[in-house]
Amino acid sequence: MSQAQPAEFAGIVFFRRNYRERDLLVKILTDRFGFKMFFIRGARKRGFRLNAAILPFVQAEYVGSVSEDGLSFINAAKEVTQYRQILNNIELNAYVSYIFELANAAFGEAKPLGGWFKQLQQAVLLIDQGIDPAIITNIIEIRLLTYFGVQPNLHDCVICHRTDEVFDFSESYGGLICRRHWSVDPHRLQLDRRTVYFLQFFSQVDLFKIHSIKVSQTTKNHLRRTLNRIYDNQVGLKLKSRRFLEEMKIWPI
Known part of the structure; x- marks a missing residue:
């Protein structure tokens, strides 16, 4: 498994699903890496600081660690945009x-x-x-x-x-x-x-x-x-x- 590398990227959250008791797996469409799955530790805790940035179909600029062939991680987010409709x-x-x-x-x-x-x-x-x-x-x-x-x-016409x-x-x-x-x-x-x-x-x-x-x-x-x-x-x-x-x-x- 390759080591995760620090990265900044734009992305739109595709979906998220529960993982273990307090964590989430979040799939994000990213501008640099395509579709990537991110492990978000503690995301289901009340008041989690990145909650607004990992809602489905939210767009943001993310800072994290991206692995080539395994789970990736998000450490921070900015310029969060919600597609409210x-x-x-x-x-x-x-x-x-x-x-x-x-x-x-x-x-x-x-x-x-x-x-x-x-x-x-x-x-x-x-x-x-x-x-x-x-x-x-x-x-x-x-x-x-x-x-x-x-x-x-x-x-x-494919023929003539x-x-x-x-x-x-x-x-x-x-x-x-x-x-x-x-x-x-x-x-x-x-x-x-x-x-x-x-x-x-x-x-x-x-x-x-x-x-x-x-x-x-x-x-x-x-x-x-x-x-x-x-x-x-x-x-x-x-x-x-x-x-x-x-x-x-x-x-x-």
């Missing part, structure tokens, strides 16, 4: 949990995320500011596909490369096919134009330039079914957090 809303909390769990599955443990830390940080900020969490989640899902070895062509046609999505051909070639795949997804448009748009939109975005509920439902099918069939990933989101949709009001 997410903390106080179970649905927003569920969406962010899914985004983080998906990213954790894509990148693995303790692997630097490069520019993806800022992308995920911006996604959390947008959701906290009231941008539709389902749409932000769709954007992240589409962008992360490549890290699972799935790179659907959403730019043009035309960009000026009506498209549908073909799992067999790995992307969009234009209507001239629909006959080659009888199992194409039968997507409507709006759904295809947003799949294309979400694959290239800059999260840092989003100020508002409106998508009809019908189109959101179609996007959800499409991405579920891609993740189920091509990625083979079924996360607990996604199942929880789906269960929430049928809760009695």
